[in-house]
Amino acid sequence: MTGGKEPSGRILIAEDETIIRLDLRELLERAGFEVCAEARDGEEAVALARTELPDLALLDVKMPRLDGIEAAQRILDERPIPIVMVTAYDEEELVLRAVEAGVFGYLVKPFRESDLLPAIATARARHEELAALREEAESLAEALAARKAIERAKGLLMAREGLAEAEAFARLRKASQISGRPLKVVAEALIATLDA
């Protein structure tokens, strides 16, 4: 296991073949996971992901009604969680589609008991990486938006009040200190007033 963490968490299994599903459930439970839901097709998997809120989903790629890839896509659209796709070794094409859908880990049939935990660990690690990247991108976007607002407010103050850049910025900062609001908020309020 990567990270040395004890396996834990609530898992959704979707597999149309009963024997294989029983096997997966038992392997997961023996490894310390809780199997919170079992689906027999893709549609059931999407519905159960919505109501049971699993931490991770293990989806067979070939299922009736809705295949594993479609199901993964819908689950990820609603609430991103790590997903392990169970495929047969001769389904390479499907694996490529799964990558595009944003699936993070693979288990290839026939699988060994020892294949299961690494596949789950990989899916979790990649999911966390992506979540961290997303958060970083969001804070970068926010910083950029703040920067833009402050520049624009400064420009307006300079033009309307005949201030130098440093003076304009000092004015904004003072307003921010007095009001106890972030610079960005003060700048946006100022833009709204002066630029109306």
Next chain:
Amino acid sequence: MYGCFSSEIQTVASLLRLQAHAEDVDPRKALGDSVNRILAIAAVHEVLTEHREDDVELDELIDRLRAMLVQGLVSGKEIAADLASISLAGQRATALALVFSELFGNALEHGGAHVSIELRQRDGDVVLAIADDGVGMQEARDGTGLSIVRALVRDELGGTLVLGDEPGFRAEVVFPA
């Protein structure tokens, strides 16, 4: 249970692993039971291949499984079979083959001298009943086999399993045709 090679092998591997995880089971019996489960799946393939059809005639399948399961047994069992002509699609037939061989195998092992098999249609449902004159319900009849049977009846056949003493032991599987 009916598809490409690696999925088939996966089913067999899963069957073996489920048995391997069972506790307090005689290893010789565990292996024998597992062989019977694999042969039950194979029997469905044989019937499908011979007839080149998607549906399996259940009476033919049950006859075949019965001959196979009785073969390795000490004689002295009297088996009565009353089988209607009913057919089932590939994957569900595989589920039924496993269910039958498990229940019939149990009856041969734990039952008395008489075992009866009944397959018939009732109000649009298929009924498979296996009865014996053994000592009835007992813990020895629970375990990996029966948990597989329960799951297959519920999830693949969409039916119900009723076990009862009458006296002896009777297992009845009812599912929509």
